[in-house]
Amino acid sequence: MREIWIDEPGRIRVAGAEPRTPGPGGALVRVAYAGICGSDREVLAGSRPAAFVRYPVVPGHEWSGTVEAVGDGTDPGLVGKPVVGENIRACGRCPACRRGDGNLCSADYDETGFTRPGAWADQLIVPAGALHVLPADSDLRAAAVLEPAACVASACGKLSPAPGERAAVVGAGTLGLLATQLLAAHHPAELVVIDPRADRAELARRCGATAVHADAPATGGFDLVVEAAGVTGTARTAVRLVRRGGRIALIGIPGADDDPPTPAELVLGEITVHTVFGAPTRAWAAAVRAFAAGALDPAVLITHEVGLADVTEAFRLLADPDSGAVKILLRP
Missing domain, CATH: 3.40.50.720 (NAD(P)-binding Rossmann-like Domain)
Known part of the structure; x- marks a missing residue:
């Protein structure tokens, strides 16, 4: 297993990792593709507000993959399903969460890829309840862009x-x-x-x-x-x-x-x-429906793919105005 760490602003590395096991209510996802966005560049540069990042961190909040295993108390039918997933770890109890606005949760900010290990890795563990199952024949390359679409x-x-x-x-x-x-x-x-x-x-x-x-x-x-x-x-x-x-x-x-x-x-x-700051579950569901129906085609935005080991090349391309880069994906 491998994962990318940003230990502190300006310091990024690829490291080995032990295989993971999901706990109760969790799901282990084999990452297919993970996107890089402006907020990831802020994490590397150190310009993201301190309340919205926790170093060291494995970034990656735009992703797609396949469920490999689930923890106790989780539907075993998820194994083998193509998925994307929400990243904000909402408390589920505050007034915002109760009305369906988990992206506005009043608890301390907590999000996969910023305060928790994200998808710039071979594997990712997330709450199973955060997953959105895609049609079986979905293009996981395109689906990795569903987070900004949400x-x-x-x-x-x-x-x-x-x-x-x-x-x-x-x-x-x-x-x-x-x-x-x-x-x-x-x-x-x-x-x-x-x-x-x-x-x-x-x-x-x-x-x-x-x-x-x-x-x-x-x-x-x-x-x-x-x-x-x-x-x-x-x-x-x-x-x-x-x-x-x-x-x-x-x-x-x-x-x-x-x-x-x-x-x-x-x-x-x-x-x-x-x-708009993030997306509630209803917006994720709308984006997934539009994707499944063919009304949304994120694939046309993808200009580059690089392996995990070449993550610094991805950042170079994003910084180069002549590269033509729009959306760059990491491919574990």
Whole structure:
């Protein structure tokens, strides 16, 4: 067995590991693929807020795999099933958990890949109740991108897109492109993606965009806008794009130097703003359903695969603007 450790900011290594055995209620998953996202880069750089990471850690919160074993009190029928799984370890008892918002659990933050060993390894142990079973013929390579898709599904659930509406997506990274796919499934009259990277235009169109702009249009009037870039000024761009009385979902997390919209802008426009941090179970279920039905195809976002031993090459590709990297997967 092998696993990747980030011992502290800037220090990453591949190490051997002993085979694991799941405890009561747990499941042992043979990891098929694991993704790398911006928050993993923050863990390596040391820029992730201290409350949301615990060093040393085995990262990996985007993953897919096959159940190899289960612990006592767990359905043995799970063995051999292709799965993805939720990562936030919610307490299950607080008011947020009781209403189905485990991603907002009031207990101390606890998440696979950040405070618990994640999927940058040959094997992963998670609570069996966190698993979502996929159809038997599922593409596990594509399924490894269902974690960010669940976050996007949460945003779409809050926005309630309707056929014939005008929609815009700010940012053509993983979240923005997945949002484009899910919004396209609701048959908007117009679906515009805004991103300055010329190399993302064709990919955005493949995901369902009717138009792609390097800069935000001078006039907006969109019924709904998904902000998925998380860079300085993009939340304000979303406000400028949406019509009065429209809806916005903020998925990207900007830096401390951001210039956010003012309360006056929101009130005078009577703009409804939704935010997303993680995804509750209902959003995971929606993403898995969309994937199983063919309305969501994360595979088109995957540009590179590397083995566990080549994890530093993956980070180099992500840092290189000329690499063309969108989603990179580790392949144990």
